[in-house]
Amino acid sequence: MTDQTEFTAALLDPSMALPAGLLDPKGLPTPKRFAVYRNNVAVSLTDALEAAFPVIYKLVGPDFFRAMAGIYLRQHPPKTPMMMFYGQDMPAFLQQFEPAQKIGYLPDIAQLELAIRQSYHAADSSAIAPDVLQNMPPDQLMTARLSLAPSMQMVTSPWPIHAIWQVNMSSGAPKPQMQAEEVLITRPEYDPQVALLPPGAATFITALRTKSFGEAFSDAAELTPDFDLTITLGALLAGGAITNIIET
Amino acid sequence: MLDTSPCFDALPAKPGVGYKPQHFSDIMKDPGPVCWLEIHAENYMGDGGRPIAQLKHLAQRFPISVHGVGLSIGGEAQLDPDHLARLKHLIDWLNPASFSEHLAWSTHDTHFLNDLLPVPYNETSLARVADHIKHVQDFLxxxxxxxxxxxxxxxxxxxxxxxxxxxxxxARTECGLLLDVNNVFVSATNQHTDPVSYINSFPVEYVGEIHLGGHDEDKDDHGAPLLIDSHGCEVVDPVWALYAHTISRTGPVPTLIEWDTDVPEWPILAAEADRADAALAALVQ
Structure with missing residues (x-):
């Protein structure tokens, strides 16, 4: 075992003995001095998780969140120094985390908060003008392929995650009703926008990544007979999420 | 996208501050005594969005110092090639006036610990740190x-x-040094040594930048003072005094005010930069 292996293990596990060979100026062992490092690690990672998951924080409260973060950060220390992406394992962690089992929608809210962060830091792109799509002859549109912005994200859930997210982010939002929800995240400029999609839209948008416009529409209409294409395209265009139309 | 062609070859021997996004409009309106900005490299390793756009705007107007907190130069393992590549990408497009990192480690066995962890000073660590610095300088x-x-x-x-x-x-790597005067004060207090002697024996001719920041006060297990480098408050008077002594040895050096936690309103940070400005001006007279 190397010195830094021992140091790392003791940093993350406060019940472990201090690494050997660490001294204060009088040559005495020095638990409180080592605790400065333990505390820096735990506090800075807890703060990073608080910044990443503001709605989870609100839903469970400060005490629960900090206790949960203390367990998470030891099971899942960051894998890179880019702290803005820390917390990728939170949805899976919450699925398993016994004290959170009563709140079934927490993992999907965590997924939504991660998607918002991904969108915020995603590459810039320019959107097509809405009339390009509107002016296209229908038969050409049906065989065309759409390119989507790197900042566009989607999260689907059996829970009303959009309503839960909204009620925790802005006052006066309507009370969540029990229903499955599909959420679209777009970034028209620099601020991610979170919008509720109509049923079937997630199938359509997912299919757009690999199929023609017409095929994607068929996929969505098959699963959701009243799939609303107009609202779905309106949401994509409003968010600047369509970056190119490739005619085939 | 704006053109970010290189405008600034070096940091001026003037005050700078650690850039915080909440100060963006204040800085663009009136930077006061602040002549350059320092960013943490890792915060600008995303693909795009507001952080990168703001940085491009700032780089048009101010010399930028890129300060890494995640290379783990003091680490026992090899430097992470993925992280080095991300850093090179940032350095290549930004072409900053300066790049600096810490004599510390933060990554071990794929775990990034988000703290600057200590390195013993001996021949083994000297060889390792020197190899890592040569690698970084060659790569960048x-x-x-x-x-x-x-x-x-x-x-x-x-x-x-x-x-x-x-x-x-x-001597081994031909790197320069970033002298953090608050760190000297914190370390000397914690180790019961004399900060002025430290400054007097420091190889000042290689100092390219000075850091000043606030620290917290605590006590160790035996009741002795234990100072903690928190960057969460004003620079204390004894550190300003040590700074005045330091620049009397180094001459005018680019001087950064670091304030990373409980970040204040812009005027409070600018007032700290004013104080550094006054100390630098007094030196020139």
Whole structure:
């Protein structure tokens, strides 16, 4: 075992003995001095998780969140120094985390908060003008392929995650009703926008990544007979999420 | 996208501040005494969005210092090639006036610990740190500055003083040094040594930048003062005095005010930069 292996293990596990060979100026062992490092690690990672998951924080409260973060950060220390992406394992962690089992929608809210962060830091792109799509002859549109912005994200859930997210982010939002929800995240400029999609839209948008416009529409209409294409395209265009139309 | 062609070859021997996004419009309106900005490299490793756009705007107007907190130069393992590549990408498009990192480690066995962890000072660590710095400088194609750490404890395994270790690093790698005067004060208090003697024996001719920041006060297990480098408050008077002594040795050096936690309103940060400005101006007279 190397010195830094021992140091790392003791940093993350406060019940472990201090690494050997660490001294204060009088040559005495020095638990409180080592605790400065333990505390820096735990506090800075807890703060990073608080910044990443503001709605989870609100839903469970400060005490629960900090206790949960203390367990998470030891099971899942960051894998890179880019702290803005820390917390990728939170949805899976919450699925398993016994004290959170009563709140079934927490993992999907965590997924939504991660998607918002991904969108915020995603590459810039320019959107097509809405009339390009509107002016296209229908038969050409049906065989065309759409390119989507790197900042566009989607999260689907059996829970009303959009309503839960909204009620925790802005006052006066309507009370969540029990229903499955599909959420679209777009970034028209620099601020991610979170919008509720109509049923079937997630199938359509997912299919757009690999199929023609017409095929994607068929996929969505098959699963959701009243799939609303107009609202779905309106949401994509409003968010600047369509970056190119490739005619085939 | 704006053109970010290189405008600034070096940091001016004037005050700078650690850039915080909440100060963007204040800085663009009236930077006051602040002549350059420092960013943490890792916060600008995303693909796009507001952070990168703001940085491009700032780089049009201010010399930028890129300060890494995640390379783990003091680590036992090889440097992470993915992280080095991300850093090179940032350095290549931004072409900053300066790049600096810490004499510390933060990554072990794929775990990033988000803290600057201590290194013993001996021949083994000297060879390792020097190899890592040479690797970084070769890979980035530029000189880097290495920052002295805040120490909370000492290693039985150390065989040389920190100042001698840093001088040896400079001799072996031709890197420059970033002298954090608050860290000198924190370490000297915690180790019961004299901060002025440290400054007097520091190889000042290699100092390319000075850091000043606030610290917290605590006590160790035996009731002795234990200072913690928190960057969460004003620079204290004894550190300003040590700074005045330091620049009397170094001459005018680019001087950064660091304030990373409980970040204040812009006027409070600008007032700290004013104080550094006054100290630098007094030196020139």
């Amino acid at each position: 194609g530029r000189q880097m500055l290495l920052e002295n750490p805040s120490n909370y404890l000492a290693f039985e395994a150390s065989t040389m003083a920190e100042v001698d270790f840093l001088a040896q690093i400079v």
